[in-house]
Amino acid sequence: MRAQVVVLAGPSGSGKSRLAERLGLPVLRLDDFYKDGDDPSLPHLDLAGGEPIVDWDDPGSWSSADAVAAVDELCRTGSTDVPIYEIAANGRVGHRLLELGGSAYFVAEGIFAQEIVAECRRRDLVAEALCVTQHPLRTFVRRLSRDLHEHRKPPFYLVRRGLHLLAAQRAVVARAERLGCRVVSPDAAYRRVRTLVAGSGRGPGQA
Numbered sequence: 001m002r003a004q005v006v007v008l009a010g011p012s013g014s015g016k017s018r019l020a021e022r023l024g025l026p027v028l029r030l031d032d033f034y035k036d037g038d039d040p041s042l043p044h045l046d047l048a049g050g051e052p053i054v055d056w057d058d059p060g061s062w063s064s065a066d067a068v069a070a071v072d073e074l075c076r077t078g079s080t081d082v083p084i085y086e087i088a089a090n091g092r093v094g095h096r097l098l099e100l101g102g103s104a105y106f107v108a109e110g111i112f113a114q115e116i117v118a119e120c121r122r123r124d125l126v127a128e129a130l131c132v133t134q135h136p137l138r139t140f141v142r143r144l145s146r147d148l149h150e151h152r153k154p155p156f157y158l159v160r161r162g163l164h165l166l167a168a169q170r171a172v173v174a175r176a177e178r179l180g181c182r183v184v185s186p187d188a189a190y191r192r193v194r195t196l197v198a199g200s201g202r203g204p205g206q207a
Contacts, residue, residue: 003075003100005125006193009113009176010132011169013143015186016109023193026100030110032083033067037090062112068119071108075125087152104200114176131176131183
């Protein structure tokens with residue numbers, strides 16, 4: 001039986017990764033399909049307080065074609081080779097084999113997840129497409145705390161980016177909804193996906 005994908009979209013810091021871990025399903029981390037930092041096609045953003053910076057929140061900084069190909073291969077074969085991307089290194093630093101282990105479903109999560117929903121639906125790969133969201137101020141604090149803790153970028157950069165994302169969050173969620181995602185809280189998303197998995201009778205390791 002072919003597997004299907006549960007797409008988890010949402011603003012950076014909205015709780016997608018934590019939700020994916022709670023679900024206990026295999027996880028395809030779509031943020032690993034970012035372009036390398038020296039790619040000349042990367043978009044840039046003018047913000048107050050400094051020089052233009054790479055706009056890592058623009059879909060143009062990411063390879064949707066590679067992401068869709070990985071989802072397709074996982075659904076068809078149950079495994080795929082995926083890149084390992086390190087934000088601090090501005091690039092891909094390796095690769096790994098992702099295997100579903102017989103699970104009927106897997107999660108594909110990332111800030112650009114909504115960009116692959118239409119094509120994955122066209123290929124009949126999607127079980128559910130959700131946009132996880134919380135209050136913008138809560139998301140801002142969670143995101144900044146995480147990024148500072150993980151030393152993702154210099155603090156000044158992270159604050160500037162965080163303020164920009166705070167202002168843009170409602171538009172990000174609206175775009176995800178237009179592209180086919182159901183807007184839900186993390187807890188509501190958890191309940192929907194667990195009900196879906198329970199109905200299949202095939203979780204991880206159950207062929």
